[in-house]
Amino acid sequence: MKEVVHEMFSEEQIEKRIAELAEQISRDYSGKKVRMVCILRGSVFFFTELAKRMTIPVTIDFMAASSYGDSTDSSGSLEVRKDLDDPLDDLDVLVIEDIIDTGTTLRKIKKMLMGRNAASLKVCTLLDKPARRETEVEVEYIGFTVPDEFIVGYGLDYAQRYRNLPYIGRLEFIEE
Ligand code: IMP
Numbered sequence: 001m002k003e004v005v006h007e008m009f010s011e012e013q014i015e016k017r018i019a020e021l022a023e024q025i026s027r028d029y030s031g032k033k034v035r036m037v038c039i040l041r042g043s044v045f046f047f048t049e050l051a052k053r054m055t056i057p058v059t060i061d062f063m064a065a066s067s068y069g070d071s072t073d074s075s076g077s078l079e080v081r082k083d084l085d086d087p088l089d090d091l092d093v094l095v096i097e098d099i100i101d102t103g104t105t106l107r108k109i110k111k112m113l114m115g116r117n118a119a120s121l122k123v124c125t126l127l128d129k130p131a132r133r134e135t136e137v138e139v140e141y142i143g144f145t146v147p148d149e150f151i152v153g154y155g156l157d158y159a160q161r162y163r164n165l166p167y168i169g170r171l172e173f174i175e176e
């Protein structure tokens with residue numbers, strides 16, 4: 001099977017959108033104690049670019065969780081491979097995700113973090129794929145909405161590959 005990546009959003013488009021999100025979030029969270037939570041590994045580039053552009057003080061923490069194996073299908077179960085280093089007590093928590101697909105992963109992450117006494121808990125995702133949603137989950141900030149395609153690049157992988165592409169593309173599988 002041959003794989004071809006077709007660009008959907010250029011690096012410039014992504015950076016412009018991230019700057020807009022950072023401006024909006026900085027405004028919304030002014031005066032608050034923001035803890036940005038990066039969900040590894042997919043959201044790592046989005047997370048750092050967004051954090052750098054925030055104009056209010058923020059603190060950061062990292063968590064590795066996924067409900068995906070090396071395929072394009074969701075297994076549905078959440079595996080936490082690395083938990084946050086610090087407590088969330090009284091902080092305004094902003095979870096940074098790469099893509100919301102079925103919504104399963106995010107719902108489970110939210111449920112887990114909700115029990116940690118944060119002042120608030122909101123979500124910012126680079127991509128949203130609403131056509132595939134299986135469970136209702138609230139997402140406050142969205143970078144781009146994408147169609148029902150398999151997306152790679154800018155942190156997103158297919159079998160751990162393509163994460164380092166500086167743009168976002170859809171992956172096409174061609175029979176040989
Ligand atoms: P969900 O639980 O179905 O919403 O899946 C969310 C996770 O699945 C994301 O954080 C990604 O790691 C992965 N995922 C879902 N759709 C895609 C895609 O199109 N490309 C790459 N990864 C994806």
Ligand code: MG
Binds near residue numbers: 042
């Ligand atoms: Mg993934």
